[in-house]
Amino acid sequence: MPKAVAADGTRLHYEVTGRPDGEPVLMIQGLGADSKGWIRQRRAFAARHRVIVFDNRGVGRSDKPEGPYDLAVMAADALAVLDDVGVATAHVMGASMGGVLSQFLAVTHPDRLRSVTLACTAARHHQWRRELLGEWAELARTKGMGAVTSKAAKWLVGQRSFHRLRPAVNLLGPLALSTTQESFVAQVEAILSMDEALRFELRQVRLPTFVIVGSQDILTPLGDSEEIASMVPGAELAIIGGAAHGLMVEHASTYNRLVLDFLDRVIADRPSEPVRPRPIRLAG
Numbered sequence: 198m199p200k201a202v203a204a205d206g207t208r209l210h211y212e213v214t215g216r217p218d219g220e221p222v223l224m225i226q227g228l229g230a231d232s233k234g235w236i237r238q239r240r241a242f243a244a245r246h247r248v249i250v251f252d253n254r255g256v257g258r259s260d261k262p263e264g265p266y267d268l269a270v271m272a273a274d275a276l277a278v279l280d281d282v283g284v285a286t287a288h289v290m291g292a293s294m295g296g297v298l299s300q301f302l303a304v305t306h307p308d309r310l311r312s313v314t315l316a317c318t319a320a321r322h323h324q325w326r327r328e329l330l331g332e333w334a335e336l337a338r339t340k341g342m343g344a345v346t347s348k349a350a351k352w353l354v355g356q357r358s359f360h361r362l363r364p365a366v367n368l369l370g371p372l373a374l375s376t377t378q379e380s381f382v383a384q385v386e387a388i389l390s391m392d393e394a395l396r397f398e399l400r401q402v403r404l405p406t407f408v409i410v411g412s413q414d415i416l417t418p419l420g421d422s423e424e425i426a427s428m429v430p431g432a433e434l435a436i437i438g439g440a441a442h443g444l445m446v447e448h449a450s451t452y453n454r455l456v457l458d459f460l461d462r463v464i465a466d467r468p469s470e471p472v473r474p475r476p477i478r479l480a481g
Contacts, residue, residue, distance in 0.1 A: 198258065201251070201281035203274050210258035211251035211278045215243030220311065220464060221284045222246045225275055227293030227317075228330075228384050229345075229376050231257030234292070237449035238456075245457065249287065251278045253295075255380030264383030268391055272301040276309060288460055290314040292445060293417065294388055297395075300425070303406070304398040312405040312463045314456055317414055317442050319421035320396035320428070326416070327389060334385040337378040345381065352416045353443045399428040406432040407459040409452065411440025433459065 200208040212232065222242055226234045232250035242248045252259035254266065254274055275298060279287055288311045291299030296318025303313045319326075329352075336344050376384075406429045410422035419436065426434035435455045440448040 199281065200259075201274075201278045203254070203270070203277045205262070205270070207254050207260045207262050207274070209251055209254065209260070209274055209278055211249060211281070213247065213249050213282055214239060215246050215248040217247060219243075219246040220460070221249055221279075221282070221287040222460070223249045223251075223275060223279060223284075223287045223289045225251075225289065225291040225295030225298050226253060226256075227291075227295050228388065229256060229342075229381050230292075231259075231376075233257070235445070237446055238290075238453060241449075241453040242457065246288075246460070249278065249282055249284070251275070253384070255384055256376040261377055261380045264379065264386060265390075266383040266387040268298060268301055268387050269305075271387065272298045272305070275302065276306065279309065285309070286311050288312045288314070288463070290316065290456065291318065292316040293318055293442065294384065297388065297391060300395060300399065303402045303404055303429075304395065307402065307404055310404050312407070312460065313402075314407045314409065314459065315422070315425060316409045316452075317411065317417050317422075317444060318425070319417045320399060320425050321393040321421075322389070322391065329416075330385050330389060334382045337381045337385075342376065342378055342381060354441055354447055396424070396428060399425065400430070402429045405459075405463045407435065407456065408432055409435040409437065409444070409455060411442065411444040411448070412436050412438045413441045414444070416442040 198210055200210050202208055224235045231252040235250050239248050253271060255261050286309055289299050289302060296315040299313050299315055303310055333345050336348055408422045408426040410419055422434060426432040437444050437448050437451050445452045
């Protein structure tokens, strides 16, 4: 399996599927999750695009260096993957922590992005979320990742879908037990050290931007996505009714259709029609 090498020598496992002549789409997962978290997107997107997925440092088949981790370094890891694939620019799609990394790339390396999709993410912390993530990190330190799985599950999947998706919940966030407790804690600490000035820099982003969230997301609630969409000029906001934080698994068909439609519009490139925010509200 191919591995890119980051500036500090960390090896990053990645996979490329889909159409060799398709526009590249780089998918970045969230806290504790490896590239299996995109399992319900890879086939759908590969029919039209060249899909690139990778494991963030600390999870899956990528190296798990000692912390502390840093969001700027983790964003640079994504660029190292693109470089190793030989891709100069790509559409970038990030979920949760991956959405924060995608925001960072949109602000600091817009020349490497064709568009950005920000799923179930935020541009700043609420105190309650800081405390929650701190609790998860402490639980990982003292009782291991199995304890984090039980604690985090209710924050990731909506109640209506939990029993139906129970066999798949290991694909979501900290439920993906492909990380060590030390690496999980290092990722949490990177998130908590996020420079919240990032959200003000979003006003400078000129990339086609799609923000998507579930109406029942309690970890990164609707207000977080509304804030991002209001700050990025021309950003579109899609709200999937009844979906929670794990919307790309819980409501995969709707999620895939909305994002693929967005990419089709970006690729069609209608310069005579300026991009305007177009909220999309769907029934549950």
